[in-house]
Amino acid sequence: MKNFNKADIQEMDQRFRARMINSIGGFKSVNLVGTVDGKGNPNLSIVSSVFHLGANPALMGFVMRPITVTRDTFLNIKETGFYTFNSITSDIFKQAHQTSARYPAEVSEFDAVDLNAVFKKEFPAPFVSESPVQIGLAFKEQIDVKLNGTVMMIGEIQEIFIPENCLLDDGFIDIEKAGSITCSGLDAYYSTRKIARLSYAKPDLNISEI
Amino acid sequence: MKNFNKADIQEMDQRFRARMINSIGGFKSVNLVGTVDGKGNPNLSIVSSVFHLGANPALMGFVMRPITVTRDTFLNIKETGFYTFNSITSDIFKQAHQTSARYPAEVSEFDAVDLNAVFKKEFPAPFVSESPVQIGLAFKEQIDVKLNGTVMMIGEIQEIFIPENCLLDDGFIDIEKAGSITCSGLDAYYSTRKIARLSYAKPDLNISEI
Numbered sequence: 100m101k102n103f104n105k106a107d108i109q110e111m112d113q114r115f116r117a118r119m120i121n122s123i124g125g126f127k128s129v130n131l132v133g134t135v136d137g138k139g140n141p142n143l144s145i146v147s148s149v150f151h152l153g154a155n156p157a158l159m160g161f162v163m164r165p166i167t168v169t170r171d172t173f174l175n176i177k178e179t180g181f182y183t184f185n186s187i188t189s190d191i192f193k194q195a196h197q198t199s200a201r202y203p204a205e206v207s208e209f210d211a212v213d214l215n216a217v218f219k220k221e222f223p224a225p226f227v228s229e230s231p232v233q234i235g236l237a238f239k240e241q242i243d244v245k246l247n248g249t250v251m252m253i254g255e256i257q258e259i260f261i262p263e264n265c266l267l268d269d270g271f272i273d274i275e276k277a278g279s280i281t282c283s284g285l286d287a288y289y290s291t292r293k294i295a296r297l298s299y300a301k302p303d304l305n306i307s308e309i
Numbered sequence: 310m311k312n313f314n315k316a317d318i319q320e321m322d323q324r325f326r327a328r329m330i331n332s333i334g335g336f337k338s339v340n341l342v343g344t345v346d347g348k349g350n351p352n353l354s355i356v357s358s359v360f361h362l363g364a365n366p367a368l369m370g371f372v373m374r375p376i377t378v379t380r381d382t383f384l385n386i387k388e389t390g391f392y393t394f395n396s397i398t399s400d401i402f403k404q405a406h407q408t409s410a411r412y413p414a415e416v417s418e419f420d421a422v423d424l425n426a427v428f429k430k431e432f433p434a435p436f437v438s439e440s441p442v443q444i445g446l447a448f449k450e451q452i453d454v455k456l457n458g459t460v461m462m463i464g465e466i467q468e469i470f471i472p473e474n475c476l477l478d479d480g481f482i483d484i485e486k487a488g489s490i491t492c493s494g495l496d497a498y499y500s501t502r503k504i505a506r507l508s509y510a511k512p513d514l515n516i517s518e519i
Contacts, residue, residue, distance in 0.1 A: 100443075100470045100471060100472060100473065101470070101471050101472070101473045101476055102430075102468065102469065102470050103468070103469040104430075104467065104468055104469075105367075105465070105466065105467045105468075108367050108466060108469070109365070109366075111480070112480075113365070114479070114480065115479065115480035116364050116365060116367070116480065117364045117365075117480070118479055118480035118481045119364075119469075119476075119480040119481070119482055120361065120363075120364040120367045120466070121361055121364065122481050122482040122484060123442060123444060123466075123469065123471070123482055123484075124338050124340070124359045124360070124361055124369055124394065124444075125337075125338025125339060125340055125359060125396060125442075125484065125489055125491065126336055126337070126338055126484070126489065126490075126491035126501060127335075127336070127337075127338060127360075127361070128334050128335025128336055128337060129335060130334070130335055147361075148360055148361065149334045149335060150334070150337075150358055150360050150372060151330065151331050151334055151337070151357075151358065151372070152372060152454065152456075152457065152459055153330075153456075153457040153459055154323075154326050154327040154329075154330040154331065155319070155323070155326060155327075155457075156319075156456070156457065157315075157318050157326070157330045158454075158456060158457055159334055160372075162360060162361070162362060162370075184334065186335060189504055192504065192505075192507075193507065193516055196507045196510055196516055197510050197516055198510075199510045200510040200511050200512045200514075201511070201512065202512050206512075211512070220312075220314075232333060232335075233310075234333060234334075239456060240454075240455075240456060242452060242454070242461075244362065244368075244450075244452070244463065245450075246362075246363075246366070246368060246449060246450060246463060247362065247363040247365075247366065247368055249362060249363060251452075251461075253454065253456060255315070256315065256318060256330070256333075257314065257315045258312065258313070258314055258315075259312065259313040259314075259318070259329075259333065260310045260311070260312050261310060261311055261333070262310060262311070263310065263311045266311060266329075267328075269324070269325065269328055270321070270322075270324065270325035270326065270327070270328035270329040271328045271329070271332050271494050271496075271497070272328075272329055272332040272333055272493075272494070274332060274333075274335065274336070274493055275493070275499065279335055279336065280336075280504065281335065281336035281491050281499075281501060283482075283484055283485070284481050284482070286481075286506045286507045286508070286509070286519070287481070287503065287505075287506045287507075288503075288504045288505055288506075288507070289485065289491075289501035289502060289503050289504060290501070290502050290504055291336060291491060291499035291500070291501055291502075292499060292500050292501075292502065293497065293498075293499050294399055294402065294490065294498045294499060294500055295402075295497075295498055296496045296497045296498075297402075297403065297406045297496045297497075297498070298496070299496070300406055300407050300408075300409045300410040301410050301411070302410045302411065302412050302416075302421070304410075306403055306406055306407055309496070
């Protein structure tokens with residue numbers, strides 16, 4: 100095995116280190132974040148840092164750097180209080196990746212990459228029409244990480260739209276069936292193949308596939 | 310499409326809601342967290358909430374509920390200041406899942422599920438011998454999320470052990486080649502198949518596969 104210690108990591112070329120540290124923690128969720136500014140101009144950005152925070156209330160977080168390409172997303176969420184997470188499939192992953200380009204604030208990434216913004220019910224932020232799994236969130240809390248200047252944006256789920264045939268009887272959403280893909284690092288995308296669902300684990304009980 | 314709003318979510322059966330909200334955000338990283346208590350007794354727990362926080366310094370976070378099954382992990386990190394993340398492959402995913410059972414504090418999950426703890430160099434927390442990707446971290450900051458009582462544990466990478474043939478020339482770690490799997494929800498595990506790596510996105514430039 101190859102070993103790197105803290106000093107080795109600090110001495111790496113910046114881009115080499117970014118690729119390594121971004122890919123070491125495992126496969127990641129990948130979503131498109133939809134917002135509008137105060138004038139209703141839409142914005143779309145790809146994020147690979149969405150995480151589950153709790154089910155009751157239904158909270159999700161994501162990490163961002165407010166000074167980089169996600170600056171418009173950050174400002175829009177702060178201004179309007181609402182945003183959407185939209186799943187990425189193998190049909191749209193190149194367009195989704197392209198939203199990470201540094202477009203001027205006045206350019207809608209929806210138009211630039213040819214994805215369709217759709218507004219549903221009274222929800223104030225746009226969903227991605229091409230995404231099978233769509234989540235509308237209300238902004239709840241900004242957590243500043245002083246160690247490196249990143250921020251975590253915490254939101255509560257307000258609306259869920261999922262394909263009817265992907266919701267199982269026990270509540271589990273079959274996101275593989277919905278076409279969701281996963282990613283690693285800054286630029287690698289993967290489809291999945293289910294190995295198994297496992298039963299709830301208890302001491303002295305053999306787990307089984309469910 | 311099927312639609313659920315905030316009120317629908319609140320009225321769901323607790324376990325139904327937990328399965329749904331845990332699976333909606335996309336595929337997740339899955340790792341084993343290795344720790345010891347002040348007497349050197351090892352502990353191992355599975356987490357699906359590890360996220361990348363920054364590359365310089367190399368910071369990673371994970372979410373936990375200190376009052377549940379990860380209580381020992383939480384206390385051990387606070388007591389010793391060190392822990393490890395270890396990748397999960399299809400060879401050990403059932404054993405990894407079994408660590409989520411509520412074993413008494415005096416039981417080592419390494420023994421209970423038959424995984425091997427290995428200590429490397431001077432690092433104070435145990436790595437999982439069967440895991441191809443092993444990360445040693447120093448605890449840096451605890452962030453309490455008042456919205457729901459969860460905590461985020463932030464750590465800085467001190468040691469990395471990866472298979473020699475999984476590190477690409479540009480720094481990217483091929484975790485698929487290393488056998489890492491991904492998960493969804495509370496209990497579903499998946500292998501991956503690479504679709505593509507994509508070039509750095511710029512406005513008015515077509516992205517290409519790299």
